Amino acid sequence: MTDLFSKFDPLIQQREQLLATGVTDPYNLVMEKVISPTVAICNGRETILLGTYNYMGMTFDEDVIAAGKDALDKFGSGTTGSRVLNGTYQGHKECEDALKEFYAMDHAMVFSTGYQANLGIISTIAGKGDYVILDIDSHASIYDGCAMGNAEIVAFRHNDVEALEKRLKRLPADAGKLVVLEGVYSMLGDVAPLKEMIRVSKEAGAMVLVDEAHSMGFIGEHGRGVAEAQGVLDDVDFVIGTFSKSVGTVGGFCVSNHPKFEILRLVCRPYVFTASLPPSVVATAATSIRKLMHGSNKRAHLWENSKVLHKGLRDLGFQLGTEEPQSAIIAVIMPDLERGAMMWEALLEEGLYVNLARPPATPAGMTLLRCSLCAEHSIEQVGEILGRFERAGQRVGIIG
Numbered sequence: 001m002t003d004l005f006s007k008f009d010p011l012i013q014q015r016e017q018l019l020a021t022g023v024t025d026p027y028n029l030v031m032e033k034v035i036s037p038t039v040a041i042c043n044g045r046e047t048i049l050l051g052t053y054n055y056m057g058m059t060f061d062e063d064v065i066a067a068g069k070d071a072l073d074k075f076g077s078g079t080t081g082s083r084v085l086n087g088t089y090q091g092h093k094e095c096e097d098a099l100k101e102f103y104a105m106d107h108a109m110v111f112s113t114g115y116q117a118n119l120g121i122i123s124t125i126a127g128k129g130d131y132v133i134l135d136i137d138s139h140a141s142i143y144d145g146c147a148m149g150n151a152e153i154v155a156f157r158h159n160d161v162e163a164l165e166k167r168l169k170r171l172p173a174d175a176g177k178l179v180v181l182e183g184v185y186s187m188l189g190d191v192a193p194l195k196e197m198i199r200v201s202k203e204a205g206a207m208v209l210v211d212e213a214h215s216m217g218f219i220g221e222h223g224r225g226v227a228e229a230q231g232v233l234d235d236v237d238f239v240i241g242t243f244s245k246s247v248g249t250v251g252g253f254c255v256s257n258h259p260k261f262e263i264l265r266l267v268c269r270p271y272v273f274t275a276s277l278p279p280s281v282v283a284t285a286a287t288s289i290r291k292l293m294h295g296s297n298k299r300a301h302l303w304e305n306s307k308v309l310h311k312g313l314r315d316l317g318f319q320l321g322t323e324e325p326q327s328a329i330i331a332v333i334m335p336d337l338e339r340g341a342m343m344w345e346a347l348l349e350e351g352l353y354v355n356l357a358r359p360p361a362t363p364a365g366m367t368l369l370r371c372s373l374c375a376e377h378s379i380e381q382v383g384e385i386l387g388r389f390e391r392a393g394q395r396v397g398i399i400g
Contacts, residue, residue: 026356051355057376058248071283087276095286107261114242115141117252120270123149130176168204177206183226184214188321189329195230209238217246298375312386317399332369340367346392
């Protein structure tokens with residue numbers, strides 16, 4: 001009998017070989033206590049958190065927590081139903097109203113996760129016979145949305161406007177076309193040239209979806225993302241986002257000005273057939289989103305943190321994913337998986353948590369340590385982070 005797990009044997013072997021070196025399993029860390037958006041107890045040690053995506057530090061905001069507690073008391077622990085049946089509470093509508101106000105758009109749909117938002121929207125609007133044109137480094141949820149909808153996938157070289165334009169010109173003029181882009185790509189933290197990409201997409205008659213998961217709340221004058229920062233938000237047909245980054249809780253959403261958008265509530269399977277978010281979660285999300293509308297000071301401080309950390313790491317001799325800081329993500333490139341795991345463990349022993357990212361999640365098969373800064377990191381903490389990187393890097397031999 002065929003063992004259906006046989007396809008995973010190479011990965012199992014690689015993992016066993018890595019752990020045989022004595023390195024701590026980097027994908028099995030337990031945070032025993034979370035003290036703040038930037039500090040937790042890991043392995044009994046106080047640890048600076050630099051790998052949480054908690055960009056705006058909203059997880060411990062007093063108003064956000066109070067809203068969640070109040071909703072828990074008034075509406076209970078869960079909805080036990082989907083949005084189209086018994087799962088839409090007042091809080092879900094308030095959360096969607098907050099999103100519409102935040103983005104200044106006509107429509108908003110809240111999903112149970114950001115993954116489901118991409119899965120649902122892409123698979124519903126691009127089906128058999130349609131084309132989805134996407135960046136080759138797109139998130140797994142984007143690829144899965146294409147597969148679920150059975151659309152034709154046309155990939156182009158990462159952040160290459162010319163490659164996108166060439167792909168579009170090869171497609172039938174009358175075919176349904178959806179171009180899917182990301183504002184910030186989560187592995188290297190680099191920003192897409194959305195202005196040029198949206199221009200060539202519209203010239204080819206394509207609709208445009210932009211995933212702003214890693215830029216919402218932080219990038220742009222009002223925190224609406226890279227599309228806002230580049231002045232093209234009005235040209236985007238659909239914006240996808242998540243609550244698990246800057247908003248500080250869990251959930252996903254899509255906002256749009258398309259006049260037929262509301263029909264998606266009846267035809268989008270991951271929306272129709274999934275239990276809705278608990279009332280306490282949408283209450284925290286709505287409160288956080290409204291506070292992010294006035295987060296300009298936090299955004300400025302986060303940009304300063306990113307610039308200081310990026311320059312400091314480069315000055316120490318680390319290879320980074322971008323020449324200049326482009327977002328709150330800073331990727332530190334490692335020589336290989338084994339030394340990357342050793343560096344990750346050395347940092348943890350120094351009291352610093354980052355993400356070890358490896359193929360196939362990473363572009364070009366590279367191993368990297370992904371750092372995600374928070375607006376609640378003090379400038380003193382950034383200095384401590386640099387000191388810990390220096391000591392760990394020298395101990396492992398990544399830097400001299």
